[in-house]
Amino acid sequence: MTGQPWQIHLAVPRTRVPERGAPALYLLDGNATFPLAWHALSQLRQTRPALAEKLNTLVLIGVGYPSGLRIDTPRRYEDFTAYTPLEFRQARGSDLTTGGRDVFRSFLAGPLRDAVRQRVNLDMQAQSLLGHSMGGQFAMHVLYRQPGLFQRYIAGDPSFWWNGSALLQEQAAFIAGIQAAGGRLALPLHVLLENSGPPAQERPHPAAPLAHLQSLPLWHRQQVDASHGSMLAALVEDAIVFALGAIPSHAERWERAA
Template sequence: MIRQARWTLFIGGLVGLMAFADVHAAEKVTIPNSELHTITSRETGDAYQIQIRLPNSKPPESGFPVIYLLDSNAWFGMASDLVSTRSLNKDSTGITPAILVGIAYPTDAPYDLKRRTFDLTPPSENVTMPPRPNGKPWPPTGGADAFLRFIETQVKPLVDQRAPVDKSQETLMGHSFGGLFALHVMLTQPGSFDTYLAGSPSIWFNQKQVMEEAKAYLAAGNSVKARLYICVGGEEEDITAAEETHPQAEIRRQWKKDNRMIGNAQDFVALMSNQPELDIAFKVFEGEDHGTIIPQLMIHGLHFAFNQKAP
């Protein structure tokens, strides 16, 4: 009986080895037509990883449109899939092949929370921030202008070297602090990009500093010539079902209530709505929260960037 059992184990192991013989060694999965460049910022001395996905097609005479994506550590894969698949049938989507440029940090984590907080927030002599729900101190803020200079003087020239670029179709896409950065750039250096896609912009930052920037810009008689798409989730001013059971549920609820993600976005759109050269669109996606709004930003913002309006 024991011999039979050992023989059965031997045969089973032999069959298993034969099965594994058909399996090749594991290889890393890569995003087609994409490449990674490491650049050190002349502004700060910090290193960035620039992810570039080039279209697999002949460039048009005017060059390829370019989409610059912030927080690319977390979202480059999703954005790459959307840009590539939606441009397959450009006759129905209106989306043509485009270069996707992700600005990321040298980490395998989805976010570098300390560095993104600095890079994506506007500078100010005085910064007043609300207490964080986790009770920890805020990282340094105010690096947005230096970050923009890095994009303009180092990232864009790199992209220009990789493929022909249509300088009339450059889009900036950001979420949360990234959305705040997009609004700040549009108001302070509006010619940097042609289209700004801002998902759940953190307008609350530093007592609504970007709202004051907008008021000052308009009071000076300036006119924004750009296209702007803002979207927020309909559930952003209350906690999620999962947060209901969190020990700090009420602290989180008050945090979201005070930040007024929906209300502040509505106020910003109302303030800028009379700009004759600003093509602006705004959407509240019911049922979405601060995190789940990101896929909506990507697909609807992408359609807005290439068409007259978002679907």
């Protein structure tokens, strides 16, 4: 590990979890997203009563930092990125430390998951990961590099542009690997992408090629009236619904690439 601590926000079911274990939603930028998720649980019990029983079994795992900051910019850039050359860092600050994503990914899948499993039985086929912005970029990276770590991936305004759009190279390799394996994933995965503001008319979404993969159900929501920052509350609420195997309101299935 890097030696720097994380601050983990954990909510476990008050009632007995199913015999197969509880579904779990990992929330990156947990200082900001965990309180939103806690509030969303209460709201969803009212607006989605059909999900009430499942909502009572969900484990929330917010991965934040002890700085007290809602968004800890230096830590998140270190955790969510590969080493990034100065030319690609200058827009966000030349003094940013990058390159910690492999350590962070190992922490999520190893020590953190093990610690949670000591407290509650998890359904290892119902694990979801949510990230926004650079966190969304990291979530897509995990999907492309180690897809089996989670079964559902939720990314809001993922930063495909970071590091010279290196994520697009990972995406191309991911698609090519699936095609070489006969066009199907070894395990079922599901992806929800959300974007803020009006859709870009002049170019397709960077993740649009994923829609060609028949074995990867891909859902998208355009939060037309939201900004990059204000989209977060709705994104978190949708992530909870998606983590429970349901489809959020306003999300549409991408059947084919644009």
